[in-house]
Amino acid sequence: MSQLNELIEKLEKLENEFLQSSLRIINAGDKKIYSMDLLSTAVNNRALQITKGFVSLARENNYICAVPLIRLQLDNVLRFFATTLVSNYDDLFIHYLEGNPINRYRDSKGNLLTDNYLARSLEKIFPGTLKLYSTTSGYIHLSEKHFFANIKEEDRKIQMAVGASVHNFSESDKTDFVKTMIEVSNLVIIILEQWKHRKEFISKN
Template identity: 35%
Template structure:
C-alpha cells in the first residue's frame, strides 16, 4: 500500500511538472510571436515620410526584439537570474519612449535625444523634468502594475536579497544549517515565477505596440 501511494504521488508530481513546463513553453511562444507585430509596424513606419520620432521608434523596436529573444533564450537555458535583468530593460523602453507623448513637440524631443541629451534633463509640457520615476508614475496611472514590476525587476539589476535567496537551496531550522547551490542553471527557480516574468514582457510589448501604432495613425492622419 505504501508503495502504491508513493507511486501515485510521484505520478501527480510528474503531471504537475509537465503541465508547468507546457505552460512555460506556451508563454515563450506567445512572447516570441510578437516579433511579427513589431516587424509589421516597423515596415509601416518606414514606408513613407520619415520624421525624427521614427528614428526613436526604430531604435526602440530594434532594442525590444533583442531583449525579447535574449530573454527567451536565457529562459530556455534555465538561466532566470540573467534573464530577469531584461524585464527591467524592456520596461525602460516604454518608460522613456512614452516621454514623446508628454512634450509639446515630439520631433524636437526626438532630435534632442538623438543629439545625446539625456531624457531626464528635458521637460514635459507641464514643465516637469522627465525623470524615470516621474515617467514611471505617469504610466502607472494607466497601467497600475508598472511601479511594482519596476521595483521588483530593479531588485535583479542590483545585487540584492533576491540573489542571496536564490543561492540558498534549503534551510534546516532545527539543525541550524543551510545548503547552497552553485550552478549556471536555475533548476530551483519556481516555474510560476518564470511564467509571470514572461507575461510581464508580453504586457510591456503590447504597450509599446500601442504607442507605435498610435504614432503610425497620427502620421497617416495628421489633421485628425
C-alpha cells in the same frame, strides 16, 4: 508541451510583431518620414533584440540573467512614452541624438523625465506599471532578490553555489516572468502604435 514552454514560444512569435509594427508606422501618413519614425524604429529593433535575448536565456534556464531584460523592455516603453509628454517631440529627438540623458529633459509641465516620473505617469494609463518598474529594477542592481534566489522556500535553507542555472525560481515564478515579458513587449507595440495614429492624424490636417 508545458505551459512555460508554450509561453516562451508565444513570446518568440512577438519578434515578428515588432517588425510588422515598424512597417505599419513607416507606411502610415502617406509614408512621410518624421523624427518619431526613426525613434520608433530604433525602439522596435531594441525591443526585438531584447526579446530574442530573453527567449534564449529562458530556454537555457538562466532566469537570473533573463529577468533584468524585462526592466530593459519596460525602458523602451517609458522612453517612447516620454515623447507624448513633451511640447516638442522633435526637440526631444535631437536631445536623444546628441547623447544627452533623458532625465535632464523637462516635459510640458516642467517635470524632469526621470524613470520614476515616467513610470508614475504611465501608471495613470496602465495600472501596475509603477509596481513592475520597482520590482524589475531590483533585478538590475545586486539586491535582496539575488539572495532570495538562493533560498529554498520549503525549508528556508541557503545554498552556496555558482552556475548558470543556480537559482530556486519555481516553475510558477518562471511562468510569471515570461507572462510579464509578454505583457511588457505588447505594451511596447501599443505605445509605438499611438505614434502611428498620431502620424495619420497629422497627414490629414
